[in-house]
């Protein structure tokens with residue numbers, strides 16, 4: 001594959017795969033020319049010294065990249081001996097299938113009783129390690145006693161069910177009411193892979209915080225914490241309220257737009273592909289693509305990305321996510337929001353993160369490792385995870401949120417009764 005020269009944007013014909021024998025005209029960037037690019041010459045956009053934040057906000061380290069420098073191999077997590085391990089895969093298709101477990105639509109007419117039993121047995125066994133947050137509710141509330149719960153919620157697959165058309169992933173009004181009530185009682189943030197504006201359009205609630213682009217676009221409270229303040233732009237939200245905007249990947253914006261245009265161009269002949277601009281990242285959906293063409297989608301996306309050394313691809317639910325290679329993710333966003341809210345490093349705070357996707361694992365891991373809160377994985381299939389508890393689907397998430405509010409109201413009533421005695 002050839003790229004462009006001397007930092008000048010040119011269009012070139014690129015042969016993507018020997019099998020398809022198709023030639024596409026796309027815009028590409030030359031790694032060599034990167035030295036003359038204002039976007040690429042800068043060091044990583046977020047560095048320890050520049051941000052002045054703890055080591056957990058350190059810049060991206062190539063050694064930690066899931067991709068080799070050649071871009072030919074990627075590491076994907078697989079369950080080996082019951083543990084999450086990185087294994088190398090050189091097949092796009094393998095990786096895409098491995099990281100996109102099928103949505104479980106049980107058609108009992110088509111699935112044999114044995115298959116159903118096997119699935120249920122595996123799920124029940126898995127739930128012994130990741131118990132239902134509903135069944136464990138008393139344990140959870142005993143942990144939360146005398147503490148402030150901070151709620152972090154993923155959007156797709158957590159607050160809205162997974163649907164074929166990403167533009168139609170609407171939240172039910174009952175879920176909206178449950179989230180709204182929860183936000184009245186607990187500091188609450190939505191952390192999504194979507195652009196912040198888009199997830200806000202879906203949720204349409206004002207009393208919570210939003211982090212879009214997998215945490216790379218955070219609108220949070222104006223906070224006294226000096227450590228985060230310097231990296232934020234003070235602005236006002238749609239209600240005119242003063243807020244802080246934190247966008248650690250802002251210098252990637254031109255590159256992301258460039259790649260977005262190219263991805264549309266190189267995939268427009270594959271039926272079912274949808275390319276979504278999520279501001280600081282781009283999603284290439286293949287949910288509606290014939291399975292025989294998944295490989296081709298991967299070849300084209302990874303082929304294009306070879307020419308963008310500062311972008312990489314992660315896997316979501318039947319989606320390839322193109323992202324800047326900075327050490328920033330949903331886990332970092334949780335830490336940042338806790339810090340902004342004045343809730344970090346406090347024994348009287350219990351952060352709870354609810355999510356369904358691979359990208360949510362970063363947040364689960366942060367909570368698990370800091371030992372200050374926990375994750376709840378939304379899944380109706382067994383999966384290796386850093387979460388502590390599980391919920392089957394968004395309807396159980398809704399029930400969990402309502403239960404938390406009921407519990408909080410009753411503890412407040414009890415406190416009031418004691419105080420008036």
Ligand SMILES: O=P(O)(O)OC[C@H]1O[C@H](O[C@H]2O[C@H](CO)[C@@H](O)[C@H](O)[C@H]2O)[C@H](O)[C@@H](O)[C@@H]1O
Nearest residue numbers: 155156162163164166169192193283287317319
């Ligand atoms: O972090 P999230 O809020 O979970 O966002 C992750 C991606 O979610 C969306 O895609 C997923 O949901 C779609 C709607 O149900 C579904 O069609 C798609 O197959 C899923 O991957 C969203 O469209 C992506 O941009 C987000 O990155």
